[in-house]
Amino acid sequence: MRSLLLTSDLSAADMDAILAKAGDLKKRLKSGQEVSSLKGKVVGLVFEKPSTRTRTGFEVASLRLGGHSLYLSTNELQLSRGEPIKDTARVLGSYLDIIVARVNAQATVDQLAGFSGVPVVNALSELEHPTQIIADFFTILEAKGRLKGLKIAYVGDGDNVCNSLVMGSAIEGINIAVACPRNYHPSESILEQAQTMSKKTGCIVEVVEDPAKAVRDADIVYTDVWVSMGEESEKDRRLRAFKGYQVNAKLLEGAEPDASVMHCLPAHRGLEITDDVLEGAQSIVWKQAENKLYGAAAVLEWLAEQ
Ligand code: CP
Ligand code: NVA
Secondary structure (H helix, E strand, O other): OOOEOOHHHOOHHHHHHHHHHHHHHHHHHHOOOOOOOOOOOEEEEEEOOOOOHHHHHHHHHHHHOOOEEEEEEHHHOHHHHOOOHHHHHHHHHHHOOEEEEEOOOHHHHHHHHHHHOOOEEEOOOOOOOHHHHHHHHHHHHHHHOOOOOOEEEEEOOOOHHHHHHHHHHHHHOOEEEEEOOHHHOOOHHHHHHHHHHHHHHOOOEEEEOOHHHHHOOOOEEEEOOOOOOOOHHHHHHHHHHOOOOOEOHHHHHOOOOOOEEEEOOOOOEOOOEOHHHHOOOOEOHHHHHHHHHHHHHHHHHHHHHO
């Protein structure tokens, strides 16, 4: 039995198998084919935070693969009245086949996995967002035809999405340059792990301060919000720190002429990205968002087969 708690839970072979499934499922589901890889299975979505894409993607994927889904907001579970995670995990695990959880602390998904006895998917924690990276890499494959040897420039906050992107890039041999202010670097331990991995997969994982330096020769320019869920009280400080880290037309000029722009969404136009870039010809953001569905389907089918 496997879980997907961190991007590093996946080998390159695992990731490639999931990406191949995403391609296959996209074709089959778009053509209206009936898929039954989750027949008779119930997927529970334990969510502590809001979500549009990840929640809907996993719910629709469960249904389209012949299974069922249950949305379990933690506000409506006894968790909100103090029932311990390990007790909740044991009970939910005895009803459900797969748990997909969006949480504040990484320790919460770890405990859900430790006590539920069923596969658990991290649908975003403060540390990582591994299923986002599956949809992202699938979108890059569609746009560029390959992953290995490309260069991603990530501009902005060294947050959960950035951590997963850094680790995933190292696993797949994608060069990645993260441009972020000094106090907003990606996780030190993930960076270290990714740099060790990059030596085996032959790519460069680097953190720089200057966005212009990061985007040089980049095939993908990626950004995420400056204020993540749960960081609202830091908003003013963050908006000041990230000034100069906006993905805009001028910054994009420094990348490869055919560079694609990505954003996991939700976006804040005029902050981390300008409207013209988000809506522009180089943006593959809407394809990326659509692919959350096929990424979710691929992860569920892959887990059901382990
Ligand atoms: N990208 C992403 O995870 O979006 P949601 O917060 O809407 O799920
Ligand atoms: N970094 C963002 C990602 C949202 C999908 C957050 O955690 O809010």
